[in-house]
Amino acid sequence: MTLSPSPTISARTAGVRGSAIRDLLTLTARPDVISLAGGLPAADLLPRERIAAAAARALTDPAAVQYGETAGLARLREVVAAHETERGTGGARGPVLPGDVVVTSGSQQALDLLARAVLDPGDAVVVEDPGYVGALQVFQAAGAVVVPVGLDADGMRVDELADLLAGGLRPRLVHTVSSFHNPRGVTLAAERRRALAELADRHGFLVVEDDPYGLLAFDGATPAPVAAHGERVVRLGSASKVLAPALRVGWLVGPGEVTAAVELLRQGADLCGSTLTQSIAADLLGDRDWFAGHLATLRREGAARAAAFTTAVAELLPDAVGSDPTGGMFCWLEFPEGTDTTAALPRALDAGVGFVPGSAFAVGTPLPAAARCCFASHPPEVLHEAVRRLATALAVPSGRGRST
Template sequence: MSEERGSLSVRAVRGSAIRDLLAVVEQPGVLSLAGGLPAPELLPTERTARAAQAALASPAALQYGVTAGAPPLREVVHARESTKLGRDAGTVVITHGSQQALSLLAQALLDPGDTVIVEDPGYIGALQAFDTTRARVVGVPLDAGGMRVDELRSILQRERVRIVHTVSNFHNPGGATLTEERRRELARLADEFGFWIVEDDPYGELRFAGPTVPPVAAFSDRVIRLSSASKIVAPGLRVGWMHGDAGVLALVERLKQGADLCGSSLTQAVTAELLADTVWLDGHVETIRSVYGERARALHTALTDAFGDRLRLTTPEGGMFLWGEFADGTATSANLGEAVDAGVAYVPGSAFAVQRDLAHSLRLCFTTSPPDELREAVRRLSTVL
């Protein structure tokens, strides 16, 4: 039977090279730096089990819920977000991970042909969400200070930009954090030109070095913040959220009714308890930061020792990824198969390219391997690259 062509929307969506790659590299003997998963040994199975047992004491945990999300969870998320902003503002919608939040926001705000600005390299999940609306996606270069906000004005003056999407903290894949100066300027531009900023922030609490930077939403009301419990608790809960303008979130809620009626009452009750238990959560997140910091430094040091000035690396301060660019023209896509044969995997930079040529770049994840394995992975990598 021949494969259906599908709708124009699905034909517009690019595939995820990372998802395709994971099926190849998960074989015995391969040390994978390609994924983007939390460390499995840090997932709080016992604490989550106790929260689930407590939730199941009420039949409501197994019943349909309201579309916007369970009120106790919305309340704790609103309190957390308001603390980060330094003011009480915005409303909350709970989503099936922050990826659903991206998808619903794209549908709520974009018409075919509208312009969306993203970082280049870009987060693949965001690119896929915007592709479904057949919007025009424009990439703005990323450097060590995050998105090159200085390049936005000329685009804004000639295009009808509806959304600027930024992974503001510890960018996936670029590893960079948007500086406070650039955050303030991005907020000023949103107020001047009337576009919406989607501040995608799943990694912000995973800082293990350097000072914390205020959210972009601290400087403008034209910001919708996205985050989730996936990186600080567990991705299997599939609990994400958006926080911001009530009018925009009302549009999202209407679309969500047609997407899934409501989220899981059980996992939302579990997540509400875990996020509200601040003594436990603070200690848990601090453990994650400590482990990830050690692993990030081990990987960065090993790469620097192995490749020297040939490989320009982001300096790890948090999150889950390092981004590297070879200065000597090494082609990371062409060498991937040989690397897997040598027992190590990474994601070529071209998988994240919007408009830039990223054929000499790569993304490396440090979260799921201890330092000794990371050093061995770099040794194998050096035999190929």
């Protein structure tokens, strides 16, 4: 979507880039298209019956339909604090307390409120390249100057960040999707997490540790959170990928000054979240045995789907180099040099498959030959068919040389 410059719309809004992905979701919603485009949890694995039971239980209490506290339902803040403590978020500082948690409408709102709380126009913000589009939108809307840092198989190139800092860069925020990166699929290595937290302490910036996928490790293990290693880390979590997106429950854990500012801004942003969906989230996250079993299912199924997808890619798209997912939802494909995945997308949709071209995530480095594919949304047999269709649309035309 592009907005024509207009006297009605503010100068800043006119500079905000719409999400190509959300526009794409409309296209890929066609029933004949297998969509690998969205970051949607698998419909067949969403715990709908358990949510219905929790809703029915919550609605026996009149408080479930009334306004709630801006910082979030007390019971949910308790459950999230316990959950983050268990994940190691508190580090040597001790347990995460309910007062350290602000519940938000998905972790996207946490990101937006955080940006509004700490950024002034012109502030520098470091992002990963390629990066999470929702974060880029937020930082653009806040008028920040976005500085890209690369990624490799161990996540953000913290050494590259250190060089930029040594060169005089003074960012206000450094954003990282620390586990099972969107879109690259990689996980920030343990030693880099420690180094990143130390750089934050030394140079006075805040790390935004955006972690919606961390619980989806196929083997159940991810390194301790960046937040375990220092105080200048704001950790964002979400129920969207482990329970259901429609709950619109995310959270922010951070220094008191930050949580207070975020809570204050949420008053004006939307007063409070839904007491009903927060009650449901507290019920499901707080039911330890059920949640452990549910996570085990998501991990087992995620691993099976990732394996089906990468096997099909190896078989049917031998020219492409795919990432090797160990958790999360995404596989990153790199096609031979000269491939233009943006140009190929209409052909792919005609062939009945959707993906997100790499260029949608590009910050500083163009990524014309890459694509993000979500393997989580479909069962193995559907993924195989999706890759077959991809191969049709992205077949190297005769006469075009290969780069390898």
